[in-house]
Amino acid sequence: MRRHHEGRGEGSGRVRGAARTATALVAALALAATVAGCGSGEAEEGTGEEVALRLVAPEYGDSAENSSKGYWKRVVAGFEKGHPGTTVDVEVHPWRTVDKVLARQVATGNAPDLAISGTYASYAADGKLYRADDLLSIGTQADFLPPLARAGEIQRVQYGMPFAASTRLLFYNRDLFEEAGLTPPKTWDGVRTAAEALKKRDVPYPYALPLGPEEAQAETLNWLLSGGSGYTDDLGSYTLDSPENVETVGWLKEELVGEGLTGPTPPGELDRADAYAAFAKGRVGMVNGHPSLMRAAERSGVRYGVAPVPGRTEEAGATLGVTDWMIGFRQAGHPEEAGAFLDHVYSEKNVLAFTRAHDLLPVTHTASDTLAAAPGDTTLRRFLTELPEARLYPSEKTSWPELSTRIKSGLADAVAPGGSPKAVLSRLQRHAAAYENPQAGNG
Template sequence: MRIACRPLFAGGMSAAFALTLGLFAAEPARADTVLTLVAADYGTGPADSSQIYWQKIADAFHAANPSITVKVQTVNWNDFDTKIQTMVQNRQYPDVTEGDYFSNYAQEGLLYKASDVLSDPSNLMPAFKTLGSYEGVQYGMPFTTSSRAMFYNKKLFAQAGIAAPPKTWDELMTDAGKIEALGKIGYGMPLGPEEAQAETFLWLLGNGGGFQTADGKWDINSPQNVETLDFMTKLVKAGDTEPNPGTKNRAVILEQFAQGQVGMLNGLTALLPIIKQAGVLKDSDWGTAPIAGKTGPLDTTLGVCDFIAAFKTDGSKQEAIKKFLDFAMQDQYQVDFAQEYNLLPGTTSGAAAFVKVDPALASFVDALPKAVQYPNSPVWAQVKTQIQQLIGTAIGPHPKAVLDSIQQTALKGS
């Protein structure tokens, strides 16, 4: 803090010098601006805490802007929502948050619009604009993202005589059969309760379906979705997947891929450290490609995003927040975070920079501009739970009955 001095005037002091000191003494005291940043912790412990990442940015920002200090606090993901809610209830508003986006805070008038605290909001990943908006105005600013792509084992492909990853369902089934003939799992289809909704959603997208229509109506039991489950059943019955996909969780199938036991699966960047830790596949042994659809590769995929939001607090910190967010959202920091936690950037320029650094993940980045999200509905939590519990039983002769049941859950809660 810089405080103006008030020196005592000694006798015999020259008039000019006294006037100079008098002017200096008249300068008002100015306190440094202090911003509070509360961020979700993506790390696994003290040595891998997001606190380290954010503190590095805060220190560099302070060096460039000595009158602004950023106090960093990171919170375990499991406690993040509760922490922010408690702070808001107690009117101890954070200035900036990074993690979940709470549209009700925008509704209550507590947040700055993205355009108020970011010099170039058009650089934010456009696919997530709606998810971070309230009544058509964007408040949540995409900071880190993820998408899904097909991982494939190049060694198994070469052994099976497969030249390139499949683009259609029929090609996928043919290739999976060739890999299965080698004694491996052709295609990994995790429909266990851990994340069955993701695997299901990706298959539905491949046939022009999904959980909702474009205008937000529940459409879980649509003819396209029934047809999709019929094909998935065909793939399982042919022995081209792991046995009983409805009991297989994502974590298990990812580990099996890392061990070289699976030819193909729909994965995410979180698979990378698993591959590295297993020590079985070299970087040259695996690749990624767009997810296969019924008639061609998907030009969309499942996308997930975590947001930055800025609270108005007393309204005096807008310019300081803007300076900090412009600084923190630079490409170099977007790339650093993505590499540290095996995620993807939340800005268009950051994504372009990331691909140059890590070209192996280009297919994940390429999918982001057209990424689609889970339904933005209060009922989704109930629907997701039922999908996790029941979708495995849709692999069989009566998929429509299962989809009808899930559809009824969605309609009752709406």
């Protein structure tokens, strides 16, 4: 299959491949009389060499029923059937460790052909990645939803290919709300009022605020966006200590955490997975959640509703969007075969299969249009409608992984007793500046 950016690695790969084939053919003819019976069971050099691709991927499932291993087994089987001579081995690792496993493989010179990761910028900056147009056909690359494709670019060149996406909505327990005579809140004041009513009815977590180290950066950004700011401004500069952000975190500290409306576990010790598990047990009144929480709640028989994330004075204009990145490493040197596999992965059929298996959002126009028109998937479509205006992490910045780690470990200090939102956010801003410009120091 021809890629449409052949000048970066692919053409030279074909030249080298042709040279190897010619050399092998001469050697084979010279030795034919004495080794005529040898080589059975091996691919012959002149008929196309066997290529074994390797993909490192995270586990998206939460049970044996929807394990990612089953999904990839079906996708690989379909690809290998139509591409004899190319095999694909998929390593599935837990999300908590997959990026570390990948970093270790790259550092030791054993980079896979492809990987799904939460980051791509550092690998791209080090020259380790193929451009998306080195790998993908024109049709596949053009099918990505534009906001997601742009988020995978560095200086207008796409290296990160969106693989799975999600947005956030406010989940609320319908039974608890109906018993308390509540309707879904549209503003922060509404969140506080509803949480107070739920607390009076002994709901353990009126509003679950997961600022623990698992995913504090997500909950934090959701609130910062609803307060009118975020991690960066429209030009991409970090703005962690903006007045709006200081006010937002101050409101959380005084109006929710300080009033005992976030439950018995301190926010800094509450991970997202634990908050979702508590919601699925009926112990949470409200929590910001992504689509996979639907399945957990349904499995436990919890009646839930979803609503737009509340804003400071009205419904928030933007919500958090998250995408994971498919990336291709140059080290392995199989852009043609890796590209053919990616075209297969991003077919409408396979994108929809992944979406429905894991309650995540499709990243392509074709799959999104099909999902939007389907008679089912009603709640999933609510998340899909948020995607065009969603704000993503600044993944194009090489500084983001380190800053994200700082947010995970330190943001919760701002809402703890005696904590200072301004001091914590200013410290994070100094770290952000230092990561952007190492010569400036870390403050």
